[in-house]
Amino acid sequence: MAEAIRLAARGCYSTHPNPNVGCVIVQRGEIVGRGWHQRAGEPHAEVFALREAGERARGADVYVSLEPCSHQGRTPPCADALIAAGVKRVVVASLDPNPEVAGSGLRRLREAGIAVESGLLAAQAEQVNLGYLSRRRRARPWVRLKLAASLDGRTAMASGESRWITGAAARQDVQHLRARSSAVVTGVGTVLADNPSMNVRLDAGQLNGVEPVRQPLRVVLDSRLRLPASANIVNLPGGKLVLTAKDDKHAWRPLQAAGAEVALAPSAADGRLDPLAVLGSLAEREINDVLLECGATLAGAFVAAGLVDELVVYLAPHLMGDTARGLLILPGLEQMRERIELEWLDVRQVGEDLRITVRPKPKRDDPD
Numbered sequence: 001m002a003e004a005i006r007l008a009a010r011g012c013y014s015t016h017p018n019p020n021v022g023c024v025i026v027q028r029g030e031i032v033g034r035g036w037h038q039r040a041g042e043p044h045a046e047v048f049a050l051r052e053a054g055e056r057a058r059g060a061d062v063y064v065s066l067e068p069c070s071h072q073g074r075t076p077p078c079a080d081a082l083i084a085a086g087v088k089r090v091v092v093a094s095l096d097p098n099p100e101v102a103g104s105g106l107r108r109l110r111e112a113g114i115a116v117e118s119g120l121l122a123a124q125a126e127q128v129n130l131g132y133l134s135r136r137r138r139a140r141p142w143v144r145l146k147l148a149a150s151l152d153g154r155t156a157m158a159s160g161e162s163r164w165i166t167g168a169a170a171r172q173d174v175q176h177l178r179a180r181s182s183a184v185v186t187g188v189g190t191v192l193a194d195n196p197s198m199n200v201r202l203d204a205g206q207l208n209g210v211e212p213v214r215q216p217l218r219v220v221l222d223s224r225l226r227l228p229a230s231a232n233i234v235n236l237p238g239g240k241l242v243l244t245a246k247d248d249k250h251a252w253r254p255l256q257a258a259g260a261e262v263a264l265a266p267s268a269a270d271g272r273l274d275p276l277a278v279l280g281s282l283a284e285r286e287i288n289d290v291l292l293e294c295g296a297t298l299a300g301a302f303v304a305a306g307l308v309d310e311l312v313v314y315l316a317p318h319l320m321g322d323t324a325r326g327l328l329i330l331p332g333l334e335q336m337r338e339r340i341e342l343e344w345l346d347v348r349q350v351g352e353d354l355r356i357t358v359r360p361k362p363k364r365d366d367p368d
Helices: 002-013 045-057 078-085 104-111 122-127 130-138 168-179 188-194 249-257 275-284 296-304
Strands: 022-027 030-036 061-066 089-094 115-118 142-150 154-156 183-187 217-221 240-244 261-264 289-292 310-316 342-350 353-360
Touching (some): 002 022, 002 030, 002 122, 030 045, 045 078, 078 104, 089 122, 122 130, 130 142, 142 168, 168 310, 168 342, 168 353, 183 188, 183 275, 188 217, 188 296, 249 261, 310 342
Parallel strands (some): 142 310, 183 217, 217 240
Antiparallel strands (some): 022 030, 142 154, 310 353
């Protein structure tokens, strides 16, 4: 099963909006087939593994990281393929919360006389599908907030100058974060200040060999519709979405003419777009994983709303001084008991910088 999960992780750059799935077929203690889902609309992991195993799949044990599908989508049901191959036993790590599956895949296998087990290495398997599972279970994507700062927690000089805080290796590492995301989200203030591209600038060889390289949807939150149609984020190839509170179809036309989708989103009391409504809108578009690359105000708003699931912070070995801009704007935190507690996931050196990955600690009254 560990091998199936490792194979599943290879799809992290290319399977959107599908989950990442790996499959291993074992005959008399020998692995005879391996497979992983490579791209939406193409064969699933079980099909690749069955192709490799051939006749040796008959009477074999199958280890699959996610429940085999039981419905006709863009590809036939994998449960039926396993039944037709004559496998003896199927071991599943994690159940699929997709309402079209949700236990029916295992039920179909059992009805065909195949022994079925589930739950083996479930926690590890779910780590390779955090976004997909979040969208299915919580009706919102998994949100990673990417931040880059000096050692004293500064993201830009007082003038706004910020290039470059981190080194080339860290910036290259961010490319992989973008590549594994269904969408990259930023605010119009960041676009007006820096005119970023926020696209993936890696080739297929750097992304497990699956071609063509998938570009994430680039999303700009722009309540008053200040985004110029000439911005890089609008004009580069790939999908782009502008969410706004300005209900003026005439004002939308320049952005639409440049190839961007413009859509209304509810605003909060302060006039900014409601972060939870934004994530709900993205979930409706089958967005699994969001990479939030933005300024301190928008980042702080998502953190304060409890909508950031993971923070990836690149710390550079220099000091920028107390007049430089801070990492997050989080008003209202005045006592120690109000602080937002985090738990360490990973700390490693990337080039000359540190990459720190943390997640908010569950609150004591959280059901999880």
